[in-house]
Amino acid sequence: MEGSSAPPAVEASKTITVEINGTSYEREVEARRLLVHLIRDDLDLTGTHVGCDTGNCGACSVILDGTLVKSCMLLAVQADGASIETVEGLAEEDQLTELQQAFSDHHALQCGYCTPGMLMSATALLRENPRPSDDEIARAIQGNICRCTGYWNIFKAIKAASGQEVEA
Amino acid sequence: MPAMLLREVEYARPTSVEQALSLLREHDGARALAGGQTLINVMKARAASPDVLVDLNGIAQLRGIDLDPDGTLRIGPMTTYTELIRSVEARARPILGEVCAQIADVQVRNRGTIGGNVCSSDPTNHLPPLMVAVGAEMTIASADGERTVPAADFFLGVYMTAVGPGELVTRISIPPGRHDGFASIPIGKDGTCIVNAAASANGDLRVALGCVGAVPEVVQPPSAEPDVVREAVRAAALDPPSDVHASAAYRRHLAEVVAARAVQQASERARD
Numbered sequence: 001m002e003g004s005s006a007p008p009a010v011e012a013s014k015t016i017t018v019e020i021n022g023t024s025y026e027r028e029v030e031a032r033r034l035l036v037h038l039i040r041d042d043l044d045l046t047g048t049h050v051g052c053d054t055g056n057c058g059a060c061s062v063i064l065d066g067t068l069v070k071s072c073m074l075l076a077v078q079a080d081g082a083s084i085e086t087v088e089g090l091a092e093e094d095q096l097t098e099l100q101q102a103f104s105d106h107h108a109l110q111c112g113y114c115t116p117g118m119l120m121s122a123t124a125l126l127r128e129n130p131r132p133s134d135d136e137i138a139r140a141i142q143g144n145i146c147r148c149t150g151y152w153n154i155f156k157a158i159k160a161a162s163g164q165e166v167e168a
Numbered sequence: 169m170p171a172m173l174l175r176e177v178e179y180a181r182p183t184s185v186e187q188a189l190s191l192l193r194e195h196d197g198a199r200a201l202a203g204g205q206t207l208i209n210v211m212k213a214r215a216a217s218p219d220v221l222v223d224l225n226g227i228a229q230l231r232g233i234d235l236d237p238d239g240t241l242r243i244g245p246m247t248t249y250t251e252l253i254r255s256v257e258a259r260a261r262p263i264l265g266e267v268c269a270q271i272a273d274v275q276v277r278n279r280g281t282i283g284g285n286v287c288s289s290d291p292t293n294h295l296p297p298l299m300v301a302v303g304a305e306m307t308i309a310s311a312d313g314e315r316t317v318p319a320a321d322f323f324l325g326v327y328m329t330a331v332g333p334g335e336l337v338t339r340i341s342i343p344p345g346r347h348d349g350f351a352s353i354p355i356g357k358d359g360t361c362i363v364n365a366a367a368s369a370n371g372d373l374r375v376a377l378g379c380v381g382a383v384p385e386v387v388q389p390p391s392a393e394p395d396v397v398r399e400a401v402r403a404a405a406l407d408p409p410s411d412v413h414a415s416a417a418y419r420r421h422l423a424e425v426v427a428a429r430a431v432q433q434a435s436e437r438a439r440d
Contacts, residue, residue, distance in 0.1 A: 007187035010178040010195060010220050031179035031221065034208075053173060055209050061275055070275045073208045077179050078223060121274065142358060143273025 016080035020045065021089030029076045036060040038076035039086060047087040047116050051145070058144035061117040062086050068124035070143070087116035090123065099123060099161040106166070108157035110148035117144045122158045131162050173212045181223040185230065185338055188222050189311055193334040195220040200336060202246060202284030205276045230283070230338065233257045239344025245283020245337045250274075252282060261302065263348035263366070267294050270350075270358050283337050286322065289329045289383070292360050294352070296323050297378035299340070300386060301366035302348060306330070307339035314338070323383035345370035349433030351426040352378075355413060362414050363422040367430035369438045375427050377401070380408035380419055387427065392435035398424040 013030045020043065027042055039045050039062070051059035053072060060071040063085040090097050096104070099122055109115045118141060125132055125140035132140065137158050138151075146154060156166040178195075182188040192198050197219030201207055210216040224230055230246040235257040241264075243252070249268035252258050258265050271277055271285075271294055285295040286306070299306075299319035306317050308331055317330045324330060331337055345368060352364035364378040373392060376384040389400035401424045408419035 005184075005187070007182050007191045008180045010180040010191065012176060012178050014179065030176070032174035032177045034173060037173075053212060055205065055276070058273070058275060067278045068275050069279055073205055073276075073279065075179065075204070075208070075221075075223075077181075078204075078225060080181075124274070140274060143275045 014077050014080070016077055018076075018079050018081075019083045021084075021086060031075060031077050033076045034072050035062075035064075035074040035076045035079050036071035038079075039071060039084070045086055045088055049113055049116055051113060051117075056145065057114070057117070058121065058141075059114050059117040061120040061144065063120055063124055068121060085120070085123075087119055090119060097123070099126065099158070102157040102161040103154070106153050106157040106160060108149065108154040114144055114146040114148075118146065118154055122154075122161070125158070126162055131164065132158075134159070174208075175211070175214065175217050177211075177218060178220045179223060180220065181226045183226050183228075185227060185309060185336065188224060188227060188336055189309060189334065191220070191222045192336065193311060195222075198222055200224055200287070202287070203248065203280040204284075205272070205280040206284060206288045206290065224283075224336075235260055241342040241344075243282055243340045243342065245287075245340060246281050247283075249277035249280050249282070249285075253277070260344060261342050261348070262346060263298065263302065263350055264342070267298050267350050267366070270294065270352070270354075272358060282340060286319075286340070287329055287331060287337055289323050289325070289327050291326055291382060292362075292379050294350075294361065294364060294378070297364055297376035297384040298350060298366040299342075300376035300384040301368045301374055302345060303343050303368070303374075305341045306337050307341065308335050309338045310335040316341075320386065325382045343370075347434050347438035349430040349435075349437070351429035351433065353422050353426060363408075363419055363426050365423070365426040365430040367427070367434040369431070369434040373431065373434075375401075375431060377404075377406070377423050377427060380406045380423050389427075389431065392431050394428040394432065397428045397431045401427045 015028045017026045039048050049059035051057035055073045062071045065082050121141050121144050159166045199218035201221040201223045231244040233255045234242040252268045253265045304319040306322050322330045347369040349367040352361045354361050367375045375387045387400050387404050389397045408416050410416040
C-alpha cells in the first residue's frame with residue numbers, strides 16, 4: 001500500500017520528463033524553477049510569454065493535461081510526466097487553426113504580446129464549448145490582459161472562430 | 169543567467185496523507201503546496217520562503233466530493249474551484265459553486281483549491297466568510313490522529329489558521345442547506361474583494377463578513393430586514409483596515425451594504 005510506504009526524498013533538483021506539443025523532453029530542473037522558464041529558457045519555446053511574473057496577465061497560459069493554466073504559477077517539477085500544449089503546437093506547419101486565422105481576419109492583435117495566451121485560453125474554451133455565448137467568451141479571457149485592443153476584436157475573432165456571425 | 173524568481177527550495181511529491189504528514193513533521197520550514205495560485209506568487213515576492221515544499225497534488229485521497237445520505241458534503245481539500253463549479257454533488261449546497269465561479273479567472277479556478285483558499289487565510293479571500301456562514305467543519309490530521317474544527321474557530325488571524333506544524337486539512341464538511349447568499353464589492357469583475365459577505369438563512373440567520381478584519385466577522389441579525397441587518401453590522405463596531413482601495417469608514421459602509429444584499433439573497437431563497 002502506498003500509504004504505508006516511506007515518503008519520497010526531498011530534492012533541490014529533479015530530472016523530469018514533459019511532453020510539449022508531441023515532443024518529449026527530459027531535463028534536470030531545480031525545484032524552484034517555474035514551468036514558464038523551463039518552456040522558454042531551457043527548451044527555447046519562446047512563444048509562451050512572460051508579461052507580469054505575478055500571475056495576473058495570462059500571457060504565459062498553456063494547456064497542461066487538457067487544462068488551461070498559467071505556467072508562471074506552477075513549478076516545472078510539478079509538470080513531471082505531463083503533456084503540455086503551447087502556442088507553437090496550434091498550427092500544423094503553415095496551416096493556421098481557424099482561431100488563429102480569425103485573429104488575423106479580425107485584427108485581434110496589435111503588439112501581439114498577449115496573443116499566445118489569448119489563443120490558448122480561446123482554444124481551451126472552444127474545445128469545451130464549441131458555441132459559447134457572448135458572456136462565456138468574455139469570461140473565458142478574463143485571465144488574459146490585453147493593453148492594445150480593448151478586447152473587442154479578440155472577442156469577435158473568438159466568436160467568428162466558433163462559427164457565429166459577428167459584425168464587421 | 170536564466171530567469172530565477174524563487175529562492176532555493178526543496179521539493180517532494182508524496183502520494184498519501186501519511187507520507188505528507190511525515191514530510192511536514194520531519195522538515196523544519198516545510199510547507200504544504202496545494203494549487204499554488206497564492207503560495208507560488210508570495211514566494212516570488214519573498215513574502216513566504218519555505219525551505220521544503222510538500223506538493224499535495226499527487227494525493228488522490230485529498231480530492232473529490234462525496235454527498236452523504238444526510239446531505240452533508242465531504243470535500244477533499246485539493247478539489248479545485250472548477251471541480252466544485254461543475255460537480256453535481258456540490259449542487260446540494262448551490263452557493264459553493266456560485267461563489268467559486270466568482271474567484272479570479274479560468275486559469276486560477278483550474279488550479280486553485282478549496283483547501284488552499286481556506287488555509288491561506290487571506291482576509292480578502294472569498295471562502296473564509298462563506299465557510300463560516302454555512303457552518304463548515306475542517307478535519308485536521310496529524311501523526312496523533314484527526315480532529316475536527318468548526319470554521320468559526322479555524323481562522324485565527326491573517327495567514328494563520330488552526331492548522332499547526334505537522335498538520336494537514338484532510339476534509340472539509342459542509343452541512344446541507346440551500347438558503348444562502350453572497351455579495352461582494354470586488355476590484356473589477358471577479359477581482360480581489362474590498363468587502364464581502366456570506367449569509368445563511370437555514371435556521372438562524374448568520375452573516376460572515378470578509379475583508380473587514382483579520383478573520384471573518386460574524387453578525388447574527390434578528391431579522392432579514394435590510395435596516396435590521398445594517399443596524400446589526402453597525403452594532404458590531406467593525407474596525408476594518410484603510411488602504412488604497414477603500415478607507416476604513418467606506419469599508420464599514422460597504423460592509424452594511426453587502427451584508428444586507430447577501431441576507432436578501434439568502435432570505436429570498438428561503439421563501440422559494
